[in-house]
Amino acid sequence: MQNLPNSNEALISKANRPLGEILIEAGLITASQIEFALQLQATSNLRVGEILASHNWIKQQTADFFAENWTKLLDQKQKMPLIYYFRQAGLLDEQQIAKLLREQQQQTKPTRFHRLAVERGYLKQITVDFFLASIFNIYNTNVFSFAKPYEILSRYNKGETNFRRTELSKAPLMGVSLKGIQLDGSNLREANLNSCNLSESSLIQTNLALVDLVKAILIQANFERANLYQANLREAHLKGANFTKANLQGADLREAYLFNTVFAGADLREAKLPKEYTYEVYYNSETIFDQNFEPPKVGWKQIN
Secondary structure, three states: OEEOOOOHHHHHHOOOOOHHHHHHHOOOOOHHHHHHHHHHHOOOOOOHHHHHHHOOOOOHHHHHHHHHHHHHHHHOOOOOOHHHHHHHOOOOOHHHHHHHHHHHHHOOOOOOHHHHHHHOOOOOHHHHHHHHHHHHOEEOOOOOOOHHHHHHHHHHHOOOOEOOOOEOOOOEOOOOEOOOOEOOOOEOOOOEOOOOEOOOOEOOOOEOOOOEOOOOEOOOOEOOOOEOOOOEOOOOEOOOOEOOOOEOOOOEOOOOEOOOOEOOOOEOOOOEOOOOOOOOOEEOOOOEOOOOOOHHHHOOEEOO
16 A cells, blocks of 8 residues: 555545445445445435435445545544544444444554454445555555446436446446447556446447456347457357457356357457357458368358
8 A cells, every 4th residue: 555645646545426226336235236226316306315325235324424424524624543444434333333443453463444344244345445546545556446437327218328538447347237338448457347237239349358257148239350368258148249359268158048149250369269159250361260170070160
């Protein structure tokens, strides 16, 4: 960790941001949970915090803390110990705090309170890192700003679909449904899209290197000329997906459903492919395979 009081992250963390964005960044809810809350909010008079609390995803005390007190606390020059903020946010109760303090006092070389809370499973490391960065300007290199992913979820919920050339590297978007969106030319390197639904979406020339798309639903998605180097597409549903001229070197496609999937001109060297095909998969003379893979023998169909 390092002190970066003048960093861009510090400016972002102290901005008056939407509650859902803050809660995701703090590791207290998931992208799919806030997606659900935004959809329900559009058809009800409930606040996002009330929706999340009613589904027991967070405590109402936690929602109220961030909605009503968070910005004020960030503006205070006099900072309190971390325990104070965890207690006020309803993330640790008095019994848990007392137990951790007793254990800390019994140690020959006391572990820091927040580290002990993480070790005992009371808090997530991402939550501790968020509080340290937001309140004390102490940043961990793994801290991720959820501003852009939250903006996309919010705009998509209002009917927008054009998100071309968006920076989403390492974005945690597990389980979200963003069908029919345009992400052409975007950077999603190392993003977590596990179990997401991007069916009928356009990802032309998108950087998806090292992305997690395990069990993702990608029906008729267009990955033309996209970079999927070492992408994890295991068990993904790729019916009718288009990988024309895409880079799939080292990609994991085991157990993926490739019915009518097109790999014309794609680079599949060192890719991990399904062992059996009870359906048609398409390639052409420009598709690059490992030397020991013979597409006609496993039922792949060559197209012009």
